[in-house]
Amino acid sequence: MRRALLPGIALLAACGTPADAPAAGPTVRMDFSRRDGFFTAPFPSDDLSLDGAIVLARWPNPARQRYVQGLIDLAARVRGFATSSTIYLPLTDAPDAAQLPSPATSVAPGASVFVLDLDRAELAPVTARWMPDGGPYGGSGLLTLVPVQGIPLRASTRYAAVVMRSLRLARGGAFSTSPTVTALAGGSDAGLSPGAASAYRAALQTLQRALVPTADIAGLAVFRTGDPVGELRAFLDDARARPLPAPAAPLLRTDVFPGYCVYQGTVRMPSYQQGELPFGTAGGGWSLTAEGRPRFARDEESRVVVTIPRRRATSPGALPAVLFVRTGGGGDRPLVDRGVRTVAGVSPTQPGTGPAMEFARVGWAGVSWDGPHGGPRNVSRGDEQFLMFNVANPTALRDNVRQSALETARMFDVASALRVDVSDCPGAMAADGSTTVQVSPTVLMGHSMGATIAPLALAVEPRFRAAILSGAGGSYIANVIHKLRPLAVAPLARVLVGYSGSGREFREDDPALALMQWALESSDPQVYGRHILDEPFSGDPRSVLVIQGITDHYILPPIANAVTLSMGLDLAGAALDQSTAELRAFTSLVDLLPLRSASVRPFPVSANRRGATAVVVQLPGDDLEDGHEAAFQTAEPKRLYRCFLQSLAAGRPEIVGADAACGE
Structure with a gap:
């Protein structure tokens, strides 16, 4: 869950190092001239923002790799920074990786690293990792913060990503406050434009009001997200x-x-896509x-x-x-x-x-x-x-x-x-x-790619009352790393970005993936999810039934969770991802639900989220097709959505248990 500022981080000062000015030592690199490299200062950061456009001319691409350059150019045309992509904080020394927060502890008192919504005084859950070598498109010595996929940052919002001095060094000892932070607190622009310097000072003042002394901060990134x-x-x-x-x-x-x-x-439908099909x-x-x-x-x-x-x-x-x-x-x-297919991959007869x-x-x-x-x-x-x-x-x-x-x-x-x-x-x-x-057309339904498209439409067209989704997923980061069918995406993506033969494997904070996520996030369901239930642009929250087949190798749990979490759905019935051996390497949905103030609920479920009925149900596939096709291949999903439709027509949408019959 997102935590309010004062109860969420005011205690950080008490958990950190003393507030007296530290001697020079290991710290966060904040050289905003970036003369020695793009990643000698944090990213994202308002020093790179020019009237809303982001200056990425110096993003590393030493071999001028064509595909990556295309991502850089595409991201540079986006107004404002990403809501769902990686935050990079360059450090001069390695941190104690065991002390880096998990998503749950990143929004808890005492977090040594956190991301703060400066406009609403909320903490955002992130995964923190240490990246000694960012590869050809990154820098060296990067502390990375990835918003939980499915819980993106807010649009058009000021954020600060903060490293506290309470984060210990891997070799022992504490980080020092960056000289740039000290200079900014003292009124200097510290090499920033007046606008960027003002944004950084305002962030430090917000933190001071939360009882976090500047001297307890090792360094920070301040930035504004796009829309x-x-x-x-x-x-x-x-x-x-x-x-x-x-x-x-x-x-x-x-x-x-x-x-x-x-x-x-x-x-004849209006198209805005320029150029020649396909x-x-x-x-x-x-x-x-x-x-x-x-x-x-x-x-x-x-x-x-x-x-x-x-x-x-x-x-x-x-x-x-x-x-x-x-x-x-x-x-x-x-x-x-x-x-129902009777032969795998062959159209029904x-x-x-x-x-x-x-x-x-x-x-x-x-x-x-x-x-x-x-x-x-x-x-x-x-x-x-x-x-x-x-x-x-x-x-x-x-x-x-x-x-x-x-x-x-x-x-x-x-x-x-x-x-x-x-x-x-x-x-x-x-x-x-x-x-x-x-x-x-009261209800919107989509499967697979259709379930990628549907959340976008549901968010921007308030007259749909409900949605039925199956094989639903989001996050380009998660898709590249985890998608196995209809083909494994990671090997192809490694070729496209020039990693093939280098031995470099993708992880979710990879700089090339960060660019891709940022450049493409306007088509990612996870950035639309909050506008379906919690914060609709107009009208009432919509009811949603998501059917998740177990095991779906097209949409493995990290991909599926990006949609479930974005809408704040509860899990109705059994958590099959927890009991399935091949999925134990992934964080279970049950462990992630509290980040969205969601929970596991028994059947029947009705009006569980702001007056709407909104759940994901995990169901097994059959023995013929991948679990991705459970909504077509098995009877239970069909019974569930028939009952959902029947109850919606009666005025009270409900997700019912196995003892209910609808349309039999």
């Missing part, structure tokens, strides 16, 4: 100002299944005009699929519908056809057994559409998951996700405006007996 969510909101506003995409002709029935009918049409090695990014407005690219034709239950609606008005993100669902029409069948059993419609690389928009006919998660082109990767999220949010209005003539669907009709049906 990784703001650009998506601005582009969505621009899209909303354009004419609403609408079918050029009435939707036509394509299939009749035992429980529902399928209708299809086309709309953006293999270039293009695919969003950009602004000279006036600072979103630059529109083109309209792209997309199929719209609507599924209607073969029954009379029970309530007047629009039929409740689930908007299903096609991307990541598997196959060409996953809403309709992604049922029985059409019509996808999620739409489950929706129809509880009286819900379904809506889906082709995203940026789906259906007719997949001009190369390549694998959609690799076209989306295009690690070879980070700009396209970032904006494939944001463009998909923008379209998802826009589809709320597109779907709401649809009128479907169901006179050719046996049994289907509105509550008043009419054969013209309107749908209301």
